[in-house]
Amino acid sequence: MKLLFSIQGGDFTHAGHPSSEVKKVLKQLDIDGKTIKNIVIALYEAEVNVVAHAWKGTVSVEIDENKITIWVEDEGPGIADIDLAMQAGYSTASTKVRAMGFGAGMGLPNMKKNADELLIESEVDKGTKVKMVNYF
Amino acid sequence: MNEGSSKYHALDASRCIGCTHCMKSCPTEAIRVVNGLAVIDHERCVYCGQCHRACPTHAFYVVQDDLAMIRSFKYRVILFPSIMIGQFPEKYSEDQIYDGLKKVGFTHVYEVEQPMQVLIDSINEVLTDKETPKPAISIYCPAIVRLIQGRYPSLTENLILRKAPHNLAAHFAIEQLMLEGALREEIGLFYATPCIAKIAAVKSPVGESESIVDGIVNMNQLYNEVMKVISEGEAEDNSVQRQNLSAEGITWSLTRGESCHFGSRSIAIDGIHNAVRFLERLENDQVKGIDFIEMRACDQSCAGGILLTGNRFMTVERLERRAKRYPAAKDIPQDTIRANTEELKQKLILDPIVPKPHFAFGKERVKAMEKMNKAQRIVCFLPGIDCGACGAPNCHALAEDMVNNKAKMSDCTFLQQMWVGEDKINARKAFLNIQKKWGTDRFKADCNKRGRRNEGF
Secondary structure, three states, rough: OEEEEEOOOOOHHHHHHHHHHHHHHHHHHHOOHHHHHHHHHHHHHHHHHHHHOOOOOEEEEOOOOOEEEEEEEOOOOOOHHHHHHOOOOOOOOOOHHHOOOOOOOOHHHHHHHOEEEEEEEEEEOOEEEEEEEEEE | OOOOOOOEEEEOOOOOOOOOOHHHHHOOOEEEEOOOOOOOOOOOOOOOOHHHHHHHOOOOEEEOOHHHHHHHEEEEEEEEEEEEEOOOOOOOHHHHHHHHHHHHHOOOOEOOOHHHHHHHHHHHHHHHHOOOOOOEEEEEEHHHHHHHHHHHHHHHEEEEOOOHHHHHHHHHHHHHHHOOOOOHHEEEEEEEEHHHHHHHHHOOOOOOOOOOOOEEEHHHHHHHHHHHHOOOOOOOHHHHHHHHOHHOOOOOOOOOOOOHHHHOOEEEEHHHHHHHHHHHHHOOOOOOOOOOEEOOOOHHHHOOOOOOOOOHHHHHHHHHHHHHHOOHHHOOOOHHHOOOOHHHHHHEOOOOOOOOOOOOOOHHHHHHHHHHHHHHHHHHHHOOOOOOOOOOOHHHHHHHHHHOOOOOHHOOHHHHHHHHHHHOOHHHHHHHHHHHHOOOHOOOOOOOOOOOOOOOO
């Protein structure tokens, strides 16, 4: 089954809506609680990244019998050095974003920790594409 | 319907007007209206009491034990939370109220929140244990425990496995009475409850093999019984039964009554719908750095319990004032407690609480996915105004009921209306469908019919 959501850059108020919806579906499919938690944490971090850095983005989710695939794609500044961005604590978030409690540089590391597979493609000044897979 | 758990609350069909208020307020979508009457799915019900509060005709009632049953015990102990004191008009002193409870037939009167330091120490032991997942969540409110088991199963491991004050007081009362020479089988313990959730918690406890209490008394009923016999004059001094009561104990059942004692950062939440929103965040890992969470289903915590008589805000005020007259829990000397506190602490440990997810579409994933896809397609055709005229709380719930073979497309009055317009079904058939859902009498012109009198709105 497929789910599609859009994300508005800068809209912290509504960040978390896609993760909550995905969570609801996974619960209805009787997926194990720990697995759901991993998926939701990874997705929420990805959402916050779009909100904090990009102009706009989409979340598409495909759920199969034994796995969930999530694509988070945005139009935004992109990531110049993905390896550097993957390091815990590295952050380019603005002071304004940090003041809201986000941008601690744990987003990408947290996604890597919670997704079974993580693939990031990015082009500077164009945008970023993230693909995450979790197996049930 | 699970008959086993249906005994804690039920619906009086002669009062129910099938108005959808309860169905709309239920935090677990456990109510449907069938044949013009509310029906509770007890598998989903967490006993929060929202339906009782929402009902304009007071059609829900609590199934309780007969007060006469206390007579079969030599030592008859009433255990009641401190909020009970807050129900009475100011002019009645604590001793007059204690005295009234004895006149009703009890031999011993214990407020449950004592000796509180034992429970505080016990919870602190859990919190300082590095293995405890944070934020740790209090099990104090049984409706919250059931809500987490059913709707937030991954958070069950955050629950603090220490029993509630009523267990503390029950063990303590038994120990005290046996010191006075009573035999265990001569002691009958009765708990005065402010809500249905506590009834369920006492009768079929989660994380305990059996309940320690022999019976339940509805606090409303007990209040009325006491008011019949309470003396207007000076009452006997019963303060000896309160000598282990502390300021912490008195305010424990109020909002922030627990959270103010634990962790360097704690949060207190009251109201079931607030709890739902917060648990949603907590499960998404959006709550960082909090050690302890107190969470209660009722607004103003137990002072807002559905079986109380007094106004919740006045109850809070009276208890806060009362607490100022009592010592801090840690200042009550050990020789006053006269109990083995280490042994008491051991008795407070709960067995692990297991998740009980209620929302899955069955165990077979492929079938469940088919059902979900189907439900999503159905939702596209429904009007999306969540009117409740189909007997389900919202369009999405109706779609889910349909794929579970509990409802059909024609239950939606809007779709029906459209089909009548398109000549797909005849008007007579459409009307019969509505009558089936809402009963035949609903459309008769009768100024005394159910719902006409606007009771309680």
